[in-house]
Amino acid sequence: MLQKLVTVVISLLLVSCSGKDNYDPARDYFTFANTDQFLTRHIALDLDVDFATESLRGSAVLYMTAVDKRARQIILDTRDLSIESVVFLAANGAPEPARFEMGTVDGVKGTSLVITLPLSVDTQSELIVRIDYETSPASSALQWLPPELTAGGKHPMMFSQSQAVHARSWIPLQDTPKVRITYEAVIHTPAELLAVMSADNDPLAPRGGEYRFDMPQPIPSYLLAIAVGNLYFASLGEDTGVYTEPELLDASVYEFANTQDMLDVAEERFGPYQWGRYDLLVLPPSFPYGGMENPRLSFLTPSLLAGDQSLVSVVAHELAHSWSGNLVTNATWRDGWLNEGMTSYLESRLMEIIYGEDRADEERVLGYEELLLNFESVPLERQALAPRLDSGDPDDIQGTIHYHKGQLFLQYLEDGFGRDTFDAFLLTYFDDFAFQTITTEEFLDYLDENLLAPNPGIISRQQTEAWMYQPGLPDDARLPSSTTLARAAELAAAWAVGEVGVNDIPVGDWSPQAQIHFINSLPADLSGERLQVLDEALGLSDTKNAEIGRTWFIQVATRRYTRGYEKLEQHLNRYGRTRLVSPVYKALAGNGQDFAAAEAMFAKARSAYHPLTVAAIERVFRPTDGPEN
Ligand code: BES
Ligand code: ZN
Numbered sequence: 001m002l003q004k005l006v007t008v009v010i011s012l013l014l015v016s017c018s019g020k021d022n023y024d025p026a027r028d029y030f031t032f033a034n035t036d037q038f039l040t041r042h043i044a045l046d047l048d049v050d051f052a053t054e055s056l057r058g059s060a061v062l063y064m065t066a067v068d069k070r071a072r073q074i075i076l077d078t079r080d081l082s083i084e085s086v087v088f089l090a091a092n093g094a095p096e097p098a099r100f101e102m103g104t105v106d107g108v109k110g111t112s113l114v115i116t117l118p119l120s121v122d123t124q125s126e127l128i129v130r131i132d133y134e135t136s137p138a139s140s141a142l143q144w145l146p147p148e149l150t151a152g153g154k155h156p157m158m159f160s161q162s163q164a165v166h167a168r169s170w171i172p173l174q175d176t177p178k179v180r181i182t183y184e185a186v187i188h189t190p191a192e193l194l195a196v197m198s199a200d201n202d203p204l205a206p207r208g209g210e211y212r213f214d215m216p217q218p219i220p221s222y223l224l225a226i227a228v229g230n231l232y233f234a235s236l237g238e239d240t241g242v243y244t245e246p247e248l249l250d251a252s253v254y255e256f257a258n259t260q261d262m263l264d265v266a267e268e269r270f271g272p273y274q275w276g277r278y279d280l281l282v283l284p285p286s287f288p289y290g291g292m293e294n295p296r297l298s299f300l301t302p303s304l305l306a307g308d309q310s311l312v313s314v315v316a317h318e319l320a321h322s323w324s325g326n327l328v329t330n331a332t333w334r335d336g337w338l339n340e341g342m343t344s345y346l347e348s349r350l351m352e353i354i355y356g357e358d359r360a361d362e363e364r365v366l367g368y369e370e371l372l373l374n375f376e377s378v379p380l381e382r383q384a385l386a387p388r389l390d391s392g393d394p395d396d397i398q399g400t401i402h403y404h405k406g407q408l409f410l411q412y413l414e415d416g417f418g419r420d421t422f423d424a425f426l427l428t429y430f431d432d433f434a435f436q437t438i439t440t441e442e443f444l445d446y447l448d449e450n451l452l453a454p455n456p457g458i459i460s461r462q463q464t465e466a467w468m469y470q471p472g473l474p475d476d477a478r479l480p481s482s483t484t485l486a487r488a489a490e491l492a493a494a495w496a497v498g499e500v501g502v503n504d505i506p507v508g509d510w511s512p513q514a515q516i517h518f519i520n521s522l523p524a525d526l527s528g529e530r531l532q533v534l535d536e537a538l539g540l541s542d543t544k545n546a547e548i549g550r551t552w553f554i555q556v557a558t559r560r561y562t563r564g565y566e567k568l569e570q571h572l573n574r575y576g577r578t579r580l581v582s583p584v585y586k587a588l589a590g591n592g593q594d595f596a597a598a599e600a601m602f603a604k605a606r607s608a609y610h611p612l613t614v615a616a617i618e619r620v621f622r623p624t625d626g627p628e629n
Pocket of ligand 2: 317321339340343
């Protein structure tokens with residue numbers, strides 16, 4: 001009751017707030033670009049990859065059109081770029097130098113680059129702008145890895161992570177998902193290394209230090225991606241394959257053997273795969289995410305290499321983004337649920353088809369439990385699927401709400417209208433909005449017209465709006481359940497009160513998901529000594545599974561099972577994916593006694609982490625008001 005009242009008050013506040021000021025939910029607050037005056041259509045890159053100076057150096061040619069023919073200034077996004085020159089190229093190729101200046105520095109948005117059109121430039125025809133520039137070693141998108149931080153240990157490596165607003169730290173551009181561009185690139189590297197991009201990688205490309213790419217499908221800037229290293233390719237099927245260092249190639253082929261099947265199944269259900277090949281790139285441990293859906297080439301953490309395909313839902317997820325996100329793109333980061341929630345839903349559908357209903361149910365339950373945990377720490381106004389987002393860092397908003405609440409919303413629609421009807425809706429949705437962006441409100445209108453209205457009396461517009469704008473979950477949400485996970489939870493409770501012995505827990509027969517659920521279901525008052533009993537019998541501290549390790553070491557830290565700290569520290573040094581390490585530091589720093597120990601472990605591990613991971617862990621030690629993952 002009280003919860004309801006709070007909910008009503010909050011939403012009234014939200015409505016009145018957005019009425020009073022001029023908050024525009026359709027506006028991207030994280031770009032400087034004047035996209036109402038100019039739009040970029042195509043970018044041609046020519047870049048040298050210099051490991052000695054940890055920089056990219058060269059040029060970006062932007063092909064633009066004037067939406068407002070009277071406008072005479074182009075504003076681009078940059079961060080930590082040194083701009084050497086800006087010239088306009090006439091149709092005959094003749095260069096015309098342009099005046100440009102850098103704006104003030106913003107912690108999240110970077111620095112605007114304001115270019116004044118020379119008098120001779122005519123806005124009636126296409127504008128061709130060449131920018132010569134260099135990136136900084138501090139580029140927020142690029143990580144430069146010394147050989148020690150790679151699997152092989154002999155060659156350096158570099159990779160990009162452009163989402164959400166980091167493309168501007170390696171290319172001067174209009175860095176907003178509302179603008180779609182095609183691109184081409186010439187990349188110069190040390191002769192023995194291979195460059196790959198979110199483009200038409202050629203598995204047979206000979207080495208030699210010069211690589212050419214074409215990306216003929218228009219993409220938003222956050223999907224621009226590059227990696228350079230001692231990379232080799234192995235095929236996984238007709239249109240699928242994997243790139244990684246030779247040391248990880250066999251393990252990757254084994255782990256991701258179902259990728260071609262996933263692609264085939266996804267096409268059958270959700271419409272044609274529009275991107276040509278689908279390859280994977282397995283990076284070193286410092287890659288900060290589980291995966292990143294760079295088109296044609298998903299980037300992955302090596303922590304997925306569990307040896308039993310138990311963590312491949314991340315591949316299903318990144319592949320599914322080829323429809324939700326890459327093909328139909330959120331208009332701004334505030335609409336991120338249209339990327340991540342829709343993708344989590346598709347991911348779970350793919351997992352169900354390939355690995356069966358039980359596995360899919362187990363993963364749905366684990367996702368739902370993460371959502372419940374998230375609700376405890378995320379302020380109510382941030383629990384809406386489409387929250388107000390005009391400040392802060394768009395990287396921080398991508399917590400669990402967009403993913404799992406979004407997934408539950410789509411599951412709710414599926415339940416309401418039936419799987420066949422809902423699948424038919426999705427198929428036309430992806431087709432109607434292919435290569436376009438969409439706001440939450442446009443989605444609701446489209447949903448209304450194509451699903452709610454033609455099937456009246458099932459779900460109302462008002463009900464869909466509750467999901468979008470209210471905190472928590474609507475009362476009629478359908479919650480996932482799994483019999484195997486329920487059994488694991490029962491055993492956890494029974495063991496904790498001494499009803500069953502440690503040898504009666506058949507952990508070895510359980511899926512990793514059930515093991516995770518078992519660990520999470522141990523009662524809050526269980527002591528560190530009791531954890532030790534469990535560990536000695538079940539060997540949990542020695543797990544080879546990164547997600548089991550994450551779950552276990554959070555418990556080890558929370559309950560101060562100090563004999564487990566040595567293995568805990570090994571976990572923190574073995575992995576770099578933010579999700580795997582940050583919550584372990586948080587549990588250790590927050591257990592009332594080990595703040596200094598946590599800081600000391602971080603000081604030792606830090607140099608191997610990605611800057612985004614470092615930033616996330618620093619927030620653990622110095623919490624601000626932003627939500628953490
Ligand atoms: N696009 C995201 C990664 C991302 C989100 C990067 C926000 C920057 C800002 C990717 O598709 C993703 O969701 N990765 C998840 C995978 C998981 C949910 C299956 C991850 O890395 O944990
Ligand atoms: Zn995603």
